[in-house]
Amino acid sequence: MSPAVLDRWEERLQDIFYGRPYDMHDAALADTVFKFPLDIKPFKDMIEGMRMDTRKCRYENFQELYLYCYYVAGTVGLMSVPVMGIAPDSLVSAQGVYNAALYLGIGNQLTNILRDVGEDASRGRVYLPQDELAQFGLRDNDVFSGKVTDRWREFMKEQITRARFYFNLAAVGASQLDKASRWPGWSSLLLYRMILDSIESNDYDNLTKRAYVGRTKKLLMLPLAYTRSLSRHSLILN
Structure with a gap:
């Protein structure tokens, strides 16, 4: 664009x-x-994220990648809260709910990145922290080669752990949304976590395979999401 x-x-x-x-x-x-009481800033920031994609395809460290994730996905969480609503009897502050929505967007985008490593590489793009690749003795050529090595598996374990960390932060506010919005919020959170599970099931091969969650698994996840949505207390996900 x-x-x-x-x-x-x-x-x-x-x-x-x-x-x-x-x-x-x-x-x-x-x-x-x-x-709804929407703020223009997240919308403008999302456009800035699109601009980043026109001029940048490498990220030196996680700080840079986090900013990108905020622009293209964290903003969606911030846009959504005013529409989804916060429960009048929320157990956390409004700022806490907004932070949780932001973290859900960050977790979702990190998961998208990990799912799409192979596809992005085919376009010459590497949305992975360059310094962390180097810590595991990896470079762009290792990504482009499509070979899953032990170094790659160890690197991926660290990246998946980070994505799950943000989902745990998101869980703090997921049940503090308006009653009608809790189930969709939890469904999104759990579905994206299942993509991480799928990467692990593929033996961390996201270079030649695209992790996905089948329809049956999605349907079976919905009752769990509904059950989680009934609890008003923060939940740490395993």
């Missing part, structure tokens, strides 16, 4: 928040902005 297109998107976004939608698609968002 060209910088000019993204600039135009940002102009239209500003118009939406001023109540001046350009077309029917913009009108739908303008209506949402009118009905």
Whole structure:
């Protein structure tokens, strides 16, 4: 996507928040902005994440990668909370719920990255911290080679552990959403964690295989997500 297109998107976004939608698609968002207390910043930050993809395909460290994950996915969590709502009797502060939504977005994007390593490599992109690859004696060429080695497995274990850490942070606020929103929130959280399980089941081969969760497993996960949504206390996921 060209910088000019993204600039135009940002102009239209500003118009939406001023109540001046350009077309029917913009009108739908303008209506949402009118009905819910949405902040424009996460929307603008998401566009900035798209700009990053036009000029950057390597990340020197996790700090850089975290910023990218915030722009393209953490923002979605921040956009969603005003629409999903916070329970009046929430056991954590509103800021705590927003933080949890942010962390869910970070965990989801880290999982997307780990799932899509092979596909991204085929496009010449490596969304993995370069310094951490080096700590395990790995380089871009090892990613492009498509060979799963013991070094790669150990590296992947660390990356999966980090993604699960963010899901645990997200769990703190998942049950503090408005009652109608808790089940969808938990479903998203558990589904993405299952993708990490699938990577492990593939013996950490995300270079030539794309981890996925089958329909049956998704359906079987829903009752668990519903049960989790009934608890108002923070849950640490195993």
